[in-house]
Each structure stands twice: as C-alpha cells, then as structure tokens.
Amino acid sequence: MFRVGMFISKRKHEPAHYMLKIESFSILSEAKTSKIESDVFEANGYKWRLDLYPNGNDEENGAGHISLYVVICDTETCSKGWEISVDVCFFVYDHIHHNYVTFQDVNGHRTRFHEKKMTWGFDKLIPLESFVESKNGYLLNDSCVFGVEVIAVPEFTQVDRCLLMTRPPAIMNTYTWTINKFSTVTEDVLYSEVFKVGKVKWKLKIYPKGYGLCIETDNWFCNSADDWGFSGFILLSELNDSENGFLLNDNLTVEAEISVMGTLRYFF
Structure with a gap:
C-alpha cells in the first residue's frame, strides 16, 4: 500500500521505542492546539521526542491532516559537527484489527540528523477525515495511540x-x-x-x-x-x-x- 512519499503497512507487535496515547482527541482538536510535544525518550543512545499536530502543520501545508514528526533532543553534549543517520518508522494503532499501521519513507531513504536538521516526519500522515472515520479504527472512545521507532544506522567509511x-x-x-x-x-x-x-x-x-x-x-x-x-x-x-x-x-x-x-x- 503506497502513498506519495510514504510506504504504509501493518504489523502486530508494538513500537519498540515510544508510544503516545491521547485521550479525548476531539477536545484536543477543537481546542485548535497547534502542536503537542511528547516527553523525551531514549533510543540508540540519543534522546528524542514526538511532535504531533492534531489539525495539521499549517506552516508545511499539512492543514486537514495529522502531522507527525520525530525530533532529536539534548544535542548540546554531542561533538562539534555531529551527524546521525537513522531509519524512522511511525505507528498508529488500529483498534478494530488490533494491529499497528506503520508509516515509512516510500523509497527507504535514511534520515540524516545534524545541527541544521533536528526534525523529520510527515506533514500529511493521515487525512483528518480518514483519521476520525470510525471504520478505520484509529479512534476508539475518542482515544488514539501513536508510536515511533528510531533505528540508528552505523556509518561505513569503507564499503567498497x-x-x-x-x-x-x-x-x-x-x-x-x-x-x-x-x-x-x-x-x-x-x-x-x-x-x-x-x-x-x-x-x-x-x-x-x-x-x-x-x-x-x-x-x-x-x-x-x-x-x-x-x-x-x-x-x-x-x-x-x-x-x-x-x-x-x-x-x-x-x-x-x-x-x-x-x-x-x-x-x-
């Protein structure tokens, strides 16, 4: 199943690194809150957080969608010129089929975080119309669950x-x-x-x-x-x-x- 710039699949086991549960999503959406920041979690020796835009990220033309990003945090202790390459996978729980819908880069591109690129994700993860549709299973009793896995990829200086x-x-x-x-x-x-x-x-x-x-x-x-x-x-x-x-x-x-x-x- 594909969407422009995004590969979507399903799996049973939960995300390995972080899950964010939101209760009363409708109240959050009606409050016109622009962004929700999760607490900081650790993966692969680095600290991260999720940034969720329940009504879409207007600045990135994501209005009318769920926008979801992963942000690297606490980089002050990293060495000068630091850089980390990762594979990122986002998750949304399907309450009907009891599995996780996964969202990844359609071409399998790895994301390279550095001092000038601290955030990566999807401006248009899911259209809001589809997200709130009960038959899709993203919302159950007005609650939803998001998740992420961030897998660091070692850099090989000699590969050939x-x-x-x-x-x-x-x-x-x-x-x-x-x-x-x-x-x-x-x-x-x-x-x-x-x-x-x-x-x-x-x-x-x-x-x-x-x-x-x-x-x-x-x-x-x-x-x-x-x-x-x-x-x-x-x-x-x-x-x-x-x-x-x-x-x-x-x-x-x-x-x-x-x-x-x-x-x-x-x-x-």
Whole structure:
C-alpha cells in the first residue's frame, strides 16, 4: 500500500521505542492546539521526542491532516559537527484489527540528523477525515495511540570491498619463535613479536599451562574472530618428556606456517 512519499503497512507487535496515547482527541482538536510535544525518550543512545499536530502543520501545508514528526533532543553534549543517520518508522494503532499501521519513507531513504536538521516526519500522515472515520479504527472512545521507532544506522567509511581468493601456493610465510627457559615461565599466556604475512600483521599466542577445551579447526579471520588455534595442541606431559625432544636446554621452539588464501580489498 503506497502513498506519495510514504510506504504504509501493518504489523502486530508494538513500537519498540515510544508510544503516545491521547485521550479525548476531539477536545484536543477543537481546542485548535497547534502542536503537542511528547516527553523525551531514549533510543540508540540519543534522546528524542514526538511532535504531533492534531489539525495539521499549517506552516508545511499539512492543514486537514495529522502531522507527525520525530525530533532529536539534548544535542548540546554531542561533538562539534555531529551527524546521525537513522531509519524512522511511525505507528498508529488500529483498534478494530488490533494491529499497528506503520508509516515509512516510500523509497527507504535514511534520515540524516545534524545541527541544521533536528526534525523529520510527515506533514500529511493521515487525512483528518480518514483519521476520525470510525471504520478505520484509529479512534476508539475518542482515544488514539501513536508510536515511533528510531533505528540508528552505523556509518561505513569503507564499503567498497571485494573478496580476492588465491590458489595454492598463495602467499606463504613461516615464523619461528623460541621461548627460552620454558620451565621457569609463570605467565598464563605469552605472545610472540609481531610478524607480517602479505599485508597482514600477526603474532603467535601460547598458553604454557593449557587453556580450556579444544576449539574448531577452521577459521575465517575478521573483526569478531581475530585469533585461532588448538587449545589442546599437545599434552604437557609429552612436551616435558625429555625423550620426545620438544625441549632442548629448556628452550621451546614454536613454528607457524601461514598461507593467505583470501583477503578483502577495496575496489573502485
């Protein structure tokens, strides 16, 4: 269901961030009150409020309609040049079908709030004639409910990337790390010096006394998974057994071979 500049749909669950119930809407409308401001609510770490024009916002050619806006508040603490991009969805409760009619930008455009743009919404949300019509369910016993969701959208400064896969032998490098006087180590975890394979910097991590349970044997490195290995790599009893030859003069040498098979890179 579409209207110029607006996409209208329905859903059962209530708005996540804020609801405003108005009782005796007819009295409010007859009083010719130009604007109703809700109390301030918080969403995504920012403070907001709803501005409702029960008879329409005349200054924006919204006369004869319900005009509804969301306003960002208390921006004095924001850094200079602040800017936030959000997805906004307005709600009006349908008392007949017990669901919420939702109103969003028809093209899915995100709204960018900044110092010169503190307000966004619809000048002509619903024609007053339709709003007061009992069969539409917006009013029940002269009461109505409005709501809003404000979803902040993270700004990505680097978005154009492609995955470059290579076949073996690919980029390969071997790093050797020697830990002297291994038996005297008291730390729970040790880190090697940083080394480079391809364009990526790495370092080895070892738990001299062991660590937890075994983990998976495959891994894709990313921001949320920046390490990988075997928590049950070798039994300490086997490592310390002189007949196995892992320790020489109480020195332990660890070697890792890394083959880079795929990387993300920017493209233009």
